[in-house]
Amino acid sequence: MRKREAGFTLLEVLVSLIVLALIILGLAQGLRFGVLALHRQSSLIDQHGDLDAVDRTLRTLIEQINPGNSHDAPEIRGNATSMEFTSELPYGAAVALPDRQAEIRLLVDGNHQLLLRWAPYSHATYRVPPQPTDTPLLQGILRVQLSYWSSAGTSGWRSGWDRSDIPALIRIHIVFLNERGLRWPDIVAAPSRHRL
Template identity: 35%
Template sequence: MTKDRTHARCSGDAGFTLLEIIVVTLVFALLSTALWQGSAVGVRGWALEQKTFEHMSDLQGMDDTLRRIVTRSELSDPGLPPAFTGANDRLSLISWLPQQEGYAHEIEAGIGVDAKHRLVLRWRPYRRARCAGAEQAFHEEVLARDIQAISFSYYGRKESYHGWQSNWSRQELPLLVRIHIVTMTPGVQWPDMLIHPSLSGAESS
């Protein structure tokens, strides 16, 4: 009988001890936990990257729209208040709404950030003084979300000199409009927009 027990130990048929099984189980559990945490971090990182990409796409669309609208700024009819009026945090103007076929509709529009941190464009078809008919209601379009603040500044003549101003309310257009955007997304900064209204050069000469 002693010979049989010795043969079993030498041949490896005795199996694992309870301690060995516990150690293997513990190691497996630790590896599984580490792998799960790594996967969770990877998923969160991917989701954050996707959100950042979508936000940057929204900002690019916002940039394109603002540049087109401000570039196509128009003057008001003679005898009417200035068509282009701006404060530090909002802008009102007459412009053209871009469409696939070109600038098809003349509009009066307002741009600003609302209480939900959305950059909003409010517009309606512009009715010239010589055109009869009832004024239409404003449409509202969201250009970008998660916007903390927007600031406008205007470069043009003020009395006897030219300089940057935080407000604009003149019959002529500013030579340049600078738009600064502050986003709420960490690590996302959008470069300032410097826009030249196309009619301003002719007026200043």
């Protein structure tokens, strides 16, 4: 009998190549899954990061609503879809203002943006009032639902506020457009009640 030559048979090489191809295919699918998961996680973090910043901004603005003083009543008016009040803008937003006090309106515009429309606050009446600045907070908003908690008289949530005092609580419910598929808990904040 002839001595068998050293090496691999064709069948052994084919089986090795098939096993190697299956291993590479598994690694590629695992890498693809990892990249997709990382992309999804980063987009969720971006979305929630924006929402967290808006949440903190709105809470701060509500907590710093001007409660008025013994001579001036607080300036807050609101309905179910928008609210106007006087408050302090965050430090970074009010570079050009001397005291950060601003007249603010919160609303959703026709482009489905949650807007903060503000102008510098002054006790004086201008012949030509300053033009307000629109600051978009969020995109893709269907509507905002505002409600106001009254602790005086008949307590409970109201859909409007036109009284001479400030509400005990303000609730903001943001409804997103369907394509975003987002839901966010209501923002409930209490205005400071210390008179100046």
